[in-house]
Amino acid sequence: MKILNDVSFEHEGGTLVVIGPNGSGKTTLLRSIAGLTRYSGVVEIEGLSPARYRNYMSYVPAQPSLDPMARGLDIGLAMNYRSPGNLWRQHFREWLATFGVEGLTNRAIFTMSSGEQRLLLIAAALSRTPRLLLLDEPTAFLDMTNQAKVMKVLAELSRSGVTIVMATHDLHYASLADNVAVLSKGRLVAFGSPREVLNEGLLSKVYSVSIKKVNDDPPLFLPGLF
């Protein structure tokens, strides 16, 4: 079953936000970059195929299935199964502290809320010090405080040289990105800077609902449901 058709783009550094309606292929696009789906065509990250780039990228799926009995620290250990030594441990704890959830290391997954599990997994993904971060709906399940924390961390990472590719339903994040990719029914209907790409006409067409621009700087879009 072919989900994506004729998707072609180049993105250099910074944040790429992928938006589009459900079923448009956002997750498939991310999985292709992560090397988890078969694709025809070329995916190159710093000149390497996804399989060869594995050690430099971290993937956080939209719906992770973590072992309910696992402890927080074990998740970090498993993510870093290839790294000898304990450097990852320090990073892991630091990221957890940044998110304000250091206590998760000793708790079992089944005692954590979906938001806490999400923060744990993101912290574990970051503890690998990846150069490319693939996040599928990272802010789902997160309350506003945690959303802000995560986005702040991502912004800092982006500034320090980590490339972030993020699929999201939140148009707000799209307007803060360096590049935006708009998918619709498996096709890439727009790619470029937020200023170029985000306009009422395109978004209304893609999302099949009337979208209004309610602010100019930063650009904010809301569905007009009335």
Place this chain on the structure above:
Amino acid sequence: MKARGLTWALLPALLLAACLASVSVGPYSKVGIVQVFEALSGRGAPSTYLYILSYRLMRTAAAIVIGVSLASAGASLQYTLRNPLVDPYLAGVSSGALLGVTLMIYLGHTGFLELYVAALAGGLATLAAVTLISLLAGGGASTFLITGVAASYVLTGVTMFLMIGLGPKLPGALYWMFGSVAFVTRPLLLRSAAVAALSIAGIATLTRYINTFMLGDDVAKSLGVSTGLLRTTVFALASSATSAVVAMSGPVGFIGLVSPWLARRVYGSSFSLALPAAAMIGATLAVASDIAARLILYPSEAPLTAVTSVFGAPLLVYILLKSRGESPW
């Protein structure tokens, strides 16, 4: 967890105590704990005593091999399939072994070596078939479980047909099914121990990768782990260790299920710690069960699987009740 440090000292001590008890117990009441120490201190005991002691030592060694193998197999399968209900017989190897043994008896061959080979062949053939079918059907975790269960039913059914035709030879087949370490000879023990040791060593080298199963297939694959291949490999290694042990002493139940549970209570989700812990617990349980098997119907012997099941089930229920708040199941 403070329990952890204590347990590392406690487990080997328990095992040693169990072994000591095992060598001191038996129908020949003249050979007891005193005689054991006499023999150990080299004060020259009568040769009959030494003979009995070495026989008991053989049983104890067999029990240890059984316990370590089944517990390790069970632990690796439970952690790989992330399912607490999984035991080492899920591939249907015990049904395959029983069919092999029944067939042998049916055909009139009842020597120990012949039965051993038949059991091993039956178990491994079943493993190969289940693995192949599971791979063809996609290789997911539930595929192995379902195929194994189906294989068990089919093989048990065929075995029942054969058993009807056994007539007076039926008790022989049934006694094999009850499980025992009483008839293990040195060459059989060494063969089984070798196969089991290789399989478990193989599993041990995969510990790092087995740990990634807790992340879910997607994340594990993104880290470069071939989850399907790894699952199949663990399945095959665990089941061949189980086959080796079943061939030697018949299917011994519960130890493979209960030992990982007990290890998990103390060591949580880290497979690298849980594996050796489960192995030691399994060995201790097996030796203790064999002692119980010798004492319950003294001076004759109770079937080993009967002992492990009858004592194992309440133990499992106790664990469940004890960990009521601590686990999602």
